[in-house]
Amino acid sequence: MKTPRDLVSWVRGHPLVPGGRRARTAGMVLLALLAVGSGTAVTVDRIQALPAGAVFRVGDTTLTEQQLGDRVTLLKAMYFVRQPADPAGLDTFRRDSAKAVAVSQVLENVAKSRNIVIADKTANDELTAGLEKQFPQGRDAFMAKMAAVGVTERAIVDEIKRQLANNQLFDQVTKDVPAPTDQELAQAYEQHRAEMAVPEKRHLRNMVFRTEEQAKQARGQLDGGTDFAALAKQVSLDDTTRDKGGELGTVPREPLEPAYANAAFTAAPNSVFGPVRTPQGWNVGQVLEVTPAVPLALDQIKPQLQAWLFRERKVDAFNRWLAEQIRAAHVRYSDAYRPADPDAAPPGAPVGAPK
Structure with a gap:
């Protein structure tokens, strides 16, 4: 099991x-x-x-x-x-x-x-x-x-x-x-009740770079007040999100690369995180909004x-x-x-x- x-x-x-x-x-x-x-x-x-x-x-x-x-x-x-x-x-x-x-x-x-x-x-x-x-x-x-x-x-x-x-x-x-049986379903639910919930979701933006140094430079600009969406349109290598200002949408943890998910789901709302390395390159992300988990009956x-x-x-x-x-x-x-x-x-x- x-x-x-x-x-x-x-x-x-x-x-x-x-x-x-x-x-x-x-x-x-x-x-x-x-x-x-x-x-x-x-x-x-x-x-x-x-x-x-x-x-x-x-x-x-x-x-x-x-x-x-x-x-x-x-x-x-x-x-x-x-x-x-x-x-x-x-x-x-x-x-x-x-x-x-x-x-x-x-x-x-x-x-x-x-x-x-x-x-x-x-x-x-x-x-x-x-x-x-x-x-x-x-x-x-x-x-x-x-x-x-x-x-x-x-x-x-x-x-x-x-x-x-x-x-x-x-x-x-x-x-x-x-x-x-219904009895087995009820038993399984009781065993994992605390985990039975619609998962937390986060509204994310992201930009991708070829090297860690490039990602660090972008992070420095963001920490200095540069607008994330504007910078992503200029420098991100991800052509699927670049023109949208790095928009990833509101997503749960599971579909994300583990290292990226750990960074994104431990960062505070309205904060920037990274650089984080994934198979796509070096990433710098932003948390825009957090939707808490909701318990399920x-x-x-x-x-x-x-x-x-x-x-x-x-x-x-x-x-x-x-x-x-x-x-x-x-x-x-x-x-x-x-x-x-x-x-x-x-x-x-x-x-x-x-x-």
């Missing part, structure tokens, strides 16, 4: 009227994490029979280092996975990537054994739906961006087919899981709470089933790619679990 914080974050992010299946799968396809096998255990049979350049063997499939590299390139491009630069972090990343792709292969083999087949058209429709929501520049621009980093359209469609097959596996495995949050508990129950059932499949597959890794904890599960829900 997840922590109370995870529960509350999930409940807050889901509207009372749930989205349809297309919204769920399309969103999952473009936002899935690299840990394809999250919540599973992998039994490893270390042998010397793998050929040179091999990463692992699952059944009749042997994955080479080149193939793993291509898959990781695809996942980094589609899901914004970041590769560590330090040697120790890079070694862990390489081993975890091998484990993730191995579990993905196990799932693919099980899907085939159950005659789960995803048509190219279905995958293309899901890709188009996801891009309409998350990449307004359009499909051609997205494909050009992928091609620039060595990812083909065929590879993208195949990845989406794997994810959609996992959706069907999840639905098949968990179809008989019982829904939580059980009746107000019951549909989301029920959905969350039902999801967790299904994820637990699926993970137990998947662990059995992986043990039966006898995944074999080469020493250079053997995970440090092959029998431990990384945190999170498996691909195929409803978001």
